[in-house]
Amino acid sequence: MSKILIKDAVKKYGDREVVKHINLEIKDGEFFTLLGPSGCGKTTLLRMIAGFNSIEGGDFYFGDKRINDMDPSKRNIGMVFQNYAVFPNMTVRKNIEFGLRERKVDSQTIKEETDKMLKLMQIEEHAEKKPQALSGGQQQRVALARAIIIKPDVLLMDEPLSNLDAKLRVELRETIRRIQREVGITTVYVTHDQEEAMAISDRIAVMKDGVIQQCASAREIYHKPINTFVANFIGTNNKIKAFYNAKDEKIEISKDYKLDMKLNTADDCEIILSVRPEDLIRSDKGMECKVIDHVFLGANTHFHMINPNDEEIDVLEESYLNQTETINNKVFVEIKKEKINVFTKDGSLNLVGDSYEK
Template sequence: MSVTITIQDLIKKYGDTTVIPELSLEIKKGEFFTLLGPSGCGKTTLLRMIAGFNSIEGGTIHFNERVINQVEPGKRNIGMVFQSYAIFPHLTVKGNIAFGLENRKLSKAEINAKVDDILKVVQIEPYKDRMPKNLSGGQQQRVALARAIVIRPDVLLMDEPLSNLDAKLRVDMRNAIKDIQREVGITTVYVTHDQEEAMAVSDRIAVMKSGVIQHLGTPQEIYQRPANVFVATFIGRTNILEGSITKSAGSYDLQFGSGYSEEMTNIEVPKSDSKADTLNVQISVRPEEFILTEDQTGMKATIVHSVFLGQNTHYFVDLASGQRVEITQESKTSQILEPGQDIYLKVKQDKINVYDAAGELNYTRGARL
């Protein structure tokens, strides 16, 4: 049980339109791997190609050493969990979970043993004799998950499995899914458009746009050093500021366009761009990467309004340029800044990301603290 999935130069077309152009990717054995991106980016299309539900116009998909391009979906030994649960309304919880095992002609004793084991894993044993209509959304999703993994598939595929649940239940279920996946050790490919969900459950994430992987890495890598501006703005919240970098002795001076600058020692400019002494850049500053200061060499800003969220307060401020940005500060008793109040901002220079003028290349290097 559990395989390495290797995708080489995969192409998907609908008529003359190419929706996935020569995508290559390796998903490790036992890994929880997430395809993340906005609607229409190709993530579900790719999942359905792995499942065998969509045709392949070029390239190959391997399960370990086995090419599965022409293998029927029913013979790929995959488990699938859908957005709509797709559990049988006329069968009990136990009957739903046993369905795949019965199709595999196992003995009644084997089926009962496997069903009882998986009921404990997904923690729905007390509901085994209930009908689906008498279950909550979270309980139904656990039934769908149990049915998918009780057959001991090589690969578990999950397509937006939590999108029909309310916010609190989504958090509970994503934690449960990750725990269950770790316990059973199945190679899992998970599709979502929810970046927080992806960050919470994944070993690695592929952020997709227009059928192309923009960044592949761990949640920490993608959040801290996103490959381009698209990834920076899609993963979490960030502010994109315009500025420039100028060569200095052993470093670069980063200018924010308001007289404020920072010395950057972790900038690496490729040779193709390094001939110019000054380069225009885009700067990604997440709300928590701003520093409030009384030092007037910082960027002057004016408080527009605030949102108190317990431990942190989010402020929306206007810079002198007129650009509105979001900053996050730890909440302090009786110290909420008032609308109209002027403040000065600096940045955590080791945390921010600096991109080329087009926003396609991250000039920032090095591990973040």
């Protein structure tokens, strides 16, 4: 296991910076996720850690050892990719053994360690099969076993579940998280799937255009996003335009609906409210909204509405047997004031403060 320290990391392709002066400290044994849309620089940063990409600026450390100029084969890392990357001509057992054989480990130790991995990954019955006889999820278990059997200081995973169907992704991400906790390897995980990131990570770094927007726990990022990009990228989010009257400490959403709330500004200003669908509730007062659609999701029903500002909003309510809703019905909706975030008009700054509901 090893702590990872990144100081002022820069990656360029020609004159274009794709990783822009990133500073990170990933703790020993932590499950750390780089999350963001395609092209944000997350995989590039992972490959810099691995040694597969050149470094145009900054320093990378495993523990106290600077690794910038260290060959990838000397960094003691395990890698898991989205395309499984198992050897098709080898059995499952021989695939898992590969790293230990390359390190000239004795045959008895190889057998013992491989048997442990087969059991840990729950693929014992497939030990003598070739990869083509396995499902995608089983092949990825083989790839994961091969990566961790060498006891790497750092495990790097690049979109390892993106080629699997939805049900299998959920099953395997739970397996990955359980195994990572059991073996305690410092893990850096790349994904664009925010639900996946929230389900498995100790901390998440949300990236955009080569810059880390926010680095925190999933709970903090969800409840207290630093800007509107993070608020919109993590979970479902309603953006509602409003005006802040600083003197009266009121948020004016419409002529008939205002919230008493003190923000971190002394000036009157246009603002954006960030409200999760579950933080909007039916009431006999509040915003008068029109129902335009509803979707039954089992435990919950998702309502699409138009608010007084002609903005579409989503409201998530618990489902019940006789629940009906006529399209174009008028309903009143209130905002759970203690749950909302309020941003400047350009979305760059959260005006609510640093605390969040834990």
